[in-house]
Amino acid sequence: MELTTHATSMAMMAAQRVTSALSDAQYFESRMVPEEEILQQLDSSYNKEKLVAMKRILALISLGRDASKYFPSVVKNVMAPSLDVKKLVYLYLVHYAEEKPDLALMSINAFQKDLDNPSQLIRALALRVLSSIRVKIVLQIVILAINQSARDSSSYVRNTAAHAIPKVFSLDPESQEELLAPLELLLGDHVASVMGSAVAAWQAIVPHRTDLLHPHFRRMCRVLVDLDQWSQVVVMDALLGYSRNEMQQIGPVRKPRVDEQLIVFDSEPEDTAPLSNASAKPELLIQVEEERKEQQQQTSNASSSRLELNPEIEYLLKSVVPLLRCQSSAVVLAAVTLIYHVATSQIFTAIAVKPLIRTIHQQPEIAYIALVVCSQVALKYPQVFLPYLGELFLSEADPQPIQEMKVKILLLLSKFLGSQQVPSRGIISRLIDELNYYLYLPSPVVSATAARGMCLIAEDLTYCSKCTRLLSKVIQVHPSDASVLEAVNAIRHLISRDISSNVKILRNLGKLVYRGKISNPSAKSKILWLVGEYFEHLSDLALEVLRVQLARFQKEPSDVRLQVLTLAGKCAMNCSKGDSKLCGFAKQAFIHALTLARFDSDWDIRGRGRLLEGLLSKEEGMGSTLKTLLSCRKPQSDPGNIDPFVAPQVFQDDSIKLGSLLHVTGCKSSGRDFVTPWTSAPADPSVREEPNGVAYSADTMPSYTQSTLNGFGSPDASGEDRLYGVIRPTPRSVAEFYSESEESGDDSDGSYSTDEIDDGGEENQENQGNHDKNGDSTSKGVEVDGDAVADTTEMPHAHATPKDPTAIDHPPALLDLLDPIPASGVLPAAFPEAGVQHGGFDSHSAIDAFLEAGEQGRTEPSNEISQKIDALLDNLRKPSVTHYV
């Protein structure tokens, strides 16, 4: 009876407050509460008052105000009996202790007392807060507490002790030695979750000491499935580092790698120990061998090689396989990463691809990471994604970043399909149709990448004219300059590859310019270049185009004017043998163009006009030098370098860790973004013996592996198997990628790609903040043909500028020689900038020198100069040799 009345009276009292007091949000309103009131509440003897005060202070902190003035009063409450108040006080302490170390010391006693509290929760809480207070003076106390708690009977407290280790380490790295003892103890803890936390601590403080994990390796593998998802990720990361550092991938006996995957391994392992139980051949191995057999049947010349995984690696992989079925995508991705870096390519492609594809259907943020991982995998094993092609198609419902990642992967697949003679016609035409759809999407990144993808597929000549036709349609309608530019670049490449089947398309493009349908200046200038280049295929149209363009010469931007001038020159050169009437027109048009160029406002165009004019008048008739110059064979462009498109997510370097921050953002973090190379001095397997643990044998392994592998098999395995491992890009270390490898020296075939990569490298290095100024780059940047550089702002993800060197008719070096400028050494086109940049630059004398040089060219070049010109022209006549300074 008494109890009920008591309750009712309490309810009465509460009723008034209920409306306002039930929500914590009220404390945000209380910022107007005077300081004294809060202080008074803190000193109150009632828990309730204290709680209110603490909540008010917390609200202040949340709003970003400085609440440190309450510190002394708050610290007094450390001993408060109420757990509620205690927790809030702890929150406050951790927040401000670093600012007021002296006052924080006042609370240490309370923590030490709490460390012996009978409740494991309070013990853990005290240790957690004690280690979070970043005050150096108490470090020794914390280390003592960690040592004590590492032996605690409660696993919860031990867990907290493991977490405390990195906290101490981050405050004082010199304490590392003292922390190793509790760490080793905790690594050996029999409770899985404690071990998980200990491994995380190990990674934080001594990730290079893989030897500490020796006795725990097998248990880590064994308990992997029992950990919570966060620990699983961390432990797998640790196992990855451990196995690369302490084991060998293939067999316990050291053998040189024969080629990328095939390892000749004939002798039985010498050190069988308890490890390789020869009687029970692991299923994984059998699976691999079966695949290998199929492969051998298909490729008749395969050697009788046999692959034998290190049994311990195999054990590790078997422990990881169940995690591929995990619901958490983070775990699946970590498992895929581990398999990618530890297993052979056959195993990876057989078991990891399907789970990887599953993760791209998860929440968009995770899917993004998964796609980044996919893109790296697609570089190495593009064929594994072919069965899942449809899932990589863009969906309007995807957010933009995901669409961009997907199209990057499709680009990699296109490159693969274009370069391989794969009898998968269906897939190729499906991909072409899809890319054709993307060409028209408004996003410049997507459509430009699609254009490049189409260009790469058309490396297979069967599809060349189809792709060229599709590409030529998009250039007149797409609003984005970057997309149109890329499409035109692709067209130019394809036409130059196979002119005979593409003449009609070229005519259509010419007609578009003739009718004024192309508004994008760089697209227009490139089509003009094409029309001039293939004059013999469409001479009548070329002259018409030239006529129309000359009429509106002044209205065009400088890119186009430059190309009109070049076109006029080409027409005049090539016409000389043809119809006399047309020929006369072409000559007149050329002279007209030269006149226009002479009075042009652009330095480049005047310079070019002067060059052509000088050469024209040097020899009687149409100068053969001029002819050679204009109609020399142009270098083939190489669209295969797709780095600018896939950057920063795809690295040529294999050692980058999948899904690491560096991989996802292209920006170095302070963590471990790389996997270490396989060690050359593996540890003796006996160190992994467990003193009292379960004996290692194949029998103790989980028995699900065989069926799992079958279940995971690639859907079209029979068809795709023989492609496994066929292509393998030349490894290029990331360090090299970043460094300025300026002169490659080898110009025979790869000079363009190198050039572009270097540009990319430059960009990246700039991002790294230690850009090494390249003296040449300024003068090199002057491109006589006015090659428009794609606007980088259009492609935020492309660090490097997609520059196409084939747009340049004449090597800059040649111009250099024709117009020697004695004093400055600066190209004519750079005059205005040079004059502005250097105050002491005598622009008058430089211009005089330039004019004189022009005069010289008109009359008679000096012996030395003409020799150099001859030598260069000789070189130009040789196919496939290209000249770049």
Place this chain on the structure above:
Amino acid sequence: ERHWCGNVRRVESELFWKSAGVVMDPSQLAPVLAWRPPSTLAVDGAGESCSAGSASFVLHIFRENLFFVATTTSSLSAPALVLAFLHHVVDILHSYFGEVNEFAIKEHFVTVYELLDEMLDSGFPLTTDVLTLKELLPPPSVYNKVLESVTGESSMLKTPRPEFTSARHGLIPWRKTDVKYTSNAIYIDLVESIDVTVDVDGRVLHQLVRGQVLVNSALSGMPDIVLRLSRNVVLDDISLHPCVRYARYEREGVLSFVPPDGAFTLMDYICRATSHPHVLPVTVLARCSPEPGTTNSWRWNLSVSASALAELNEVRVLIPLPSDVDQASCSVSMGAFSFQPTRDCASWDVGTLKRGSSATLTGTMASPRESKPLPLRTPTIILHFKAPLYSMTELMVDELQILNERYQPFKGMKRTAVSGRCTFRSSNSL
């Protein structure tokens, strides 16, 4: 503000908001951003913040119209882990407060602080299991609040937790030992979400069914359940809840498990249409052609029809439009049409479609005359719907056995198909 490793400046969050402000639609931002200046701090929608280290990476997720942000310097924790953790935090907040929005977080900000404190220790996930968390920190209830506001004490201290560690580190950490229900029941929902992309010519370019087996168990004691699915063969790829005995599934293809209490996802599966062509419960005809004689307007003909097998609920058609479209006038046979020029899309709420019935939309959409002509490629429409009692894969629960307990529970099973990413490219009749 809650700092773990100290040295935090609030300035860095500005960087995040600056880049977030650039994109109109929050979902369009890449989930991982890198900053050149060392930056730190994490802010979630309502001004709480937690952070770790002086860092240069900002990771975030966007859910319930709030950004949840984390920062880091090192790749100690893989980005996928961080993102997964953020998702987990949101799930936990959801289970605590029933809703996650700015108001709820403000209302319970102290609880949120305490929760984050339990879940994260120095940037590493600590206690993340809902069950354990709820023992450590009881979710707010009116009773607790009244008690608290009266006495100043919460029920926290008074609840004894002897079995706390046994729940965490016991044999079956996901289930309490003392669950009791007066009427035992178990419900199994098969929810299949359909991803489909249909070509301009009505060809299905790509089709995928992502299914989930959702279980809501209200069973006393320690039941051991064996679940057998029919047509197991159609499943291309699966992932399992940790409670499922993995080895047995691999061996026999049955799901055998001790269920956690309450609702959980037992299994996710993926079916690819390559092996078994599925029939969509809906057909869409979208035609979009330039209005004759103009360069700046389109005429739309759109029809959505349900197949004879399924009734569709909550049918909604989204039409993303180029940004310069500024007027739209459409007449619809049912439902309501609305056009939001600021968000560059039009939407058509169709409502419920009976079996075999269809709804149509006709009208025009136009951009101002002076702007550039409309692109040749017409928009792709996005379709949302729910088809109760429909299954794409015909997957069924064949058998549900409960071992280890005496009682006979009520067993319920339901199948639903929902739209995942359903897109239909409209055909251009020219």
